[in-house]
Amino acid sequence: MKSGLLLTICIIVAGLIGMAFQTDQSKPWVVPDKYLKMTNPVKATPASIAAGKSLFVKQCQDCHGKKGLGDGTKVPELKSTPPDMTKAAFQGQTDGAIFYKLSEGRNDMPKAKKDLPDDEDRWNLVNFVRTFKK
Template identity: 40%
Template sequence: MAKENTPTLFFPAISLFLFIFLSFNTISAAQTPKWQAPKEARDKKNPLEANSSNLVTGRSLYMANCVPCHGNKGRGDGPSAAGLNPKPADHTSAVVQSETDGSLFWKIGEGHSPMPSFKKTFTDEQRWALVIYIRSLAKTAK
């Protein structure tokens, strides 16, 4: 009788093992490539001046659209962040702050799952204002 039960238990156990192995393998593989903007996008310069008006516009957009994932201070710790994979970027980090304005502008427009694309949501001017605000987050993080 033991031989009759062995295949019954073996196949579900193997299936569970493969599911777990492939899930972890997929997650790690999806996070290995660095998300980079194309060269043409990286080279774009922000046409907006980093003044108080553009900073206020960027902050308003950020508070309404980015805080749920990136948090009030841009550290990637918003209320929705815990359930996201990959985790939201920390906009105060040296990694984000070392990106060019054009790269940040492109990333806001394109999105990268789980972050949505904002190309159709925001005008170009609004996205550039967001870049100005993201730059300000590093200064307030100290």
């Protein structure tokens, strides 16, 4: 009886320690179908990209870095790891998925639609982050 209780306590403690040492394995970010299939209504013109760049510098660069590598100045303060926007894993997403993620935010990533309520601004951002593709 006593050893059974001890075993249970050990398993609970092991679980707690395991949780404490858990590395940053981000859970998959589920994008609703509506956004996955959404087409970008703003064409990636130089004006749109320039507008997106200006917004990116103000709103995103501190964490995502100048080139979207995830090496911004605020990264050491973050709990999560910003993605590398140059990689296929990021660029392989649809415009709608990127639009949804930056609009809604998650964990350290703030909701862009709070500061940028105009959809067009956020689509401009999508057009700009596409320029990071290598």
